[in-house]
Amino acid sequence: MKMLLFLIMAVALVLIIIAKVHPAGKKISLYIVLGLIALIMLLPFFMMFVMATHTTSEIFSFPPAMWFGGSLSENLANMNLLVDFPKSFLNSCIVTGLNTILVLLFCSVGGYAFAVYDFPGRKALFAVLLATMMVPWTAGIIPWFLMMSKLGWLNTFQALIIPSCANAFGIFWMRQYCQNNVPVSLTEAARIDGCSEWTIFFRVVAPILKPAYASLGIMQFVNVWNDFMQPLMILREPAKMTLPLMLKTMVGDRGTDYGALMLASTCAVLPLLIAFLCASKFFMSGLTAGAVKE
Template identity: 80%
Template sequence: MITLLILILITVVVLIAIAKFIPGGRKFSTYFILGCIALIMLIPFYMMFVMSTHTTNEIYSFPPAVWFGQSLGENFTNMAAAVNIPRAFLNSCIITISYTTLVLLFCSMGGYAFAVYDFPGRKKLFAILLATMMIPWTAGIIPWFIMMSRFGWINDFKALIIPGCANAFGIFWMRQYCQNNVPTSLMEAARIDGCSEWTIFFRVIAPVLLPAYASLGIMQFVNVWNDFMQPLMILRKDELQTLPLLLKTMVSDRGTDYGAMMLASTCAVLPLLIAFLSASKFFMSGLTAGAIKE
């Protein structure tokens, strides 16, 4: 531990010297630090991929394995025998895609209305909307469960999709983007051409909101895909379980096959990585939006 601290201290001193005395050294030092941070963030994912190819005994060995093993096929067989990954994957896809699609539709419509239309009580309604973001979700978990039970939505995907499809954060996000990036001249030109308000939104405004759609969609996709508490309370049948619930069932007091569990975790993480990499360009532009004003 002392050796590691000394090494870190020496590295910091060297980077400071490079940034101060060498032309372009500040840029090099900045990228080096950011690269180290990125590497540290990626290490848990790398180790999960590595452990998915090792048996439980190999995972517990010392020193730990840092390269891929030969037990991927065995872990896949054990995972398939223990849990129904395809069904859980399908359930997660149904819930996550349906929820994300509805969030993008309703939140963009709500944010657009708050940003563009001047209707009575707009500021007060928006203030109330923001106030709901201050309330922790756990404070309303009991009323939410009672409502879902009264609706008859226990063991029903609707309980995980419909209640949050017009959430406060999504409306706030889209409203801020619309205010800074939707020119009023586009709407005025469309109205002069005889377009209805629905046509203006879906044909003119929606393409402009693509970066906001990507960033909000990624955030909502990740949150719902990884959600554990709500599915745990609602989905009681084994055939309705999502991937997070399925991973929980693989933990046993009699012994856990961590190789198979790491492989199942890899299957659960890969869709998130693919979704983020596919929309990363729009995601970053959506996060940095706001510099362009009419």
């Protein structure tokens, strides 16, 4: 602990000296600080990848292993013996993919309607929509479960896909983006040209919403992919388990193969990282849209 405090104080002293001496010292110090923060945030992912290549005894050894080992194939074989990872991975892809697509469709249509159309009760309805965001999801767990039971959706993927396909946050997000980035003159010109309302939305408005789609899609993808509570309450058969439930079954009362568990966790995290990297450009522009007024 003393060594760590000494190192932090030394780095802070060096940054102060750089900021005072060099003309561009403040910018250099800022980049160094941001780089250190980025390394600290990436360290847990790196350690998870490293542990996926070590056995359980090597993981709990001291000092801990800080580089990749040679037990990847062994952990892979143990993981396949413990769980059916490909099946759980496919289940998560089905649930997450369908739910994300439906959320993007229904929330963009709802947000566009609130932003563009002036219909009776629009403000009151939007206020009720925002009020639902103030209620924690856990307060509705029992009514939601009873509703899924009455519909006969227990142990089915419908219960994980359909109820959340038009959520309040998504509609609010798309409504704000439409208000700031969809010109009224553009939709009016399309109407003058004879386009129907659906044609205007899908061929004129939807291309403008790409950054908002990317931002909302990533957030929804991460939330559904990592969801544990809803699948735990709904799914009963091991063949229908999603990845979070599958990872939970790998933790045993009589011992846990942490090498195999880390490998499965790594495989579960990789799709999230890939999806974010693919949509990062649109994701950042979607988050900052409307932040600067011209």
